[in-house]
Amino acid sequence: xxxxxxxxxxxxxxxxxxxxxxxxxxxxxxxxxxxxxxxxxxxxxxxxxxxxxxxxxxxxxxxxxxxxxxxxxxxxxxxxxxxxxxxxxxxxxxxxxxxxxxxxxxxxxxxxxxxxxxxxxxxxxxxxxxxxxxxxxxxxxxxxxxxxxxxxxxxxxxxxxxxxxxxxxxxxxxxxxxxxxxxxxxxxxxx
Ligand SMILES: Cc1cc2nc3c(=O)[nH]c(=O)nc-3n(C[C@H](O)[C@H](O)[C@H](O)COP(=O)(O)O)c2cc1C
Numbered sequence: 460x461x462x463x464x465x466x467x468x469x470x471x472x473x474x475x476x477x478x479x480x481x482x483x484x485x486x487x488x489x490x491x492x493x494x495x496x497x498x499x500x501x502x503x504x505x506x507x508x509x510x511x512x513x514x515x516x517x518x519x520x521x522x523x524x525x526x527x528x529x530x531x532x533x534x535x536x537x538x539x540x541x542x543x544x545x546x547x548x549x550x551x552x553x554x555x556x557x558x559x560x561x562x563x564x565x566x567x568x569x570x571x572x573x574x575x576x577x578x579x580x581x582x583x584x585x586x587x588x589x590x591x592x593x594x595x596x597x598x599x600x601x602x603x604x605x606x607x608x609x610x611x612x613x614x615x616x617x618x619x620x621x622x623x624x625x626x627x628x629x630x631x632x633x634x635x636x637x638x639x640x641x642x643x644x645x646x647x648x649x650x
Contacts, residue, residue: 464574466618468567469640471579472524473538474610480542480578485510485609488544488569495564503552504565507545507595517594518543522606523585527628531635540580540608544569545595547603555602562604569607579612618642 489506497503509515519540525533534540546562548555566582573580583606591603614636621627621641629640 461571464571467579468570468574469579469612469616469618469638470581471608471610471612471614471616472533472581472638473535473612473614474540474579475613476537476539476541476610478541478611479510480573480576480609482510484573484576484578485542485544488572491568491572492565495561495568497561498553498558501552501558503549503558504561505547505549505601506565507547507597509543509545509595510541514594515539515541515543518545518586518591518606521587521591521594522583522608524581524583525629526585528631531631535635538613540610542609544607544609545591545603546605546607547597547601550600550602555604559604566605566607573609577611578609580607580609582607614638616640620644621647 485508489508492504492506509518516539525531546565548558548562570580570582586603586606588603591606597603616638617640619639619641621643625643625647627641627643629638631638
């Protein structure tokens with residue numbers, strides 16, 4: 460079960476906008492993060508759910524997608540995510556860098572739960588931080604670290620083996636509709 464979920468949980472950059480994540484599910488995703496591991500159990504993470512269309516599109520404009528394929532300008536118009544969860548660090552608890560592992564654990568946890576319900580998403584480390592803080596009126600000391608996009612996936616993603624030279628760059632089919640993600644083999648990562 461978990462292996463299936465982990466494999467299904469890809470970084471989707473195209474969504475069916477006619478299907479939205481229910482508000483209760485988005486709230487549940489954040490609630491789940493209360494139970495994840497936390498460095499020294501200091502629980503420094505704070506979350507903002509964006510599901511209102513206007514706010515979602517304002518956040519979308521601040522994000523950078525698929526920096527390896529800039530010519531495609533993903534997501535294609537009309538396939539943008541329908542919700543975002545912004546993960547921020549309360550820097551009165553500790554520095555942002557001290558909690559980046561916590562942020563990754565929280566993001567993956569939320570994505571796996573969303574995948575279980577047939578949804579998907581993408582972690583976005585590329586975004587205009589200052590503008591996002593202003594947009595969300597985040598108080599001083601609450602620093603956004605990662606945005607997680609959510610929606611109903613509407614693209615084909617194929618996992619492949621990394622090249623003999625170890626190359627792992629993702630790429631797309633000529634029509635731009637199928638996304639290939641090379642992964643290393645087990646023997647490549649065992650040391
Ligand atoms: C911390 C982190 C930040 C990421 N930031 C971005 C981003 O800003 N934009 C983007 O399109 N993808 C982003 N990704 C997604 C990666 O590009 C993606 O995980 C990688 O291509 C492998 O694809 P997969 O997740 O389907 O295995 C990020 C992933 C992680 C873990």
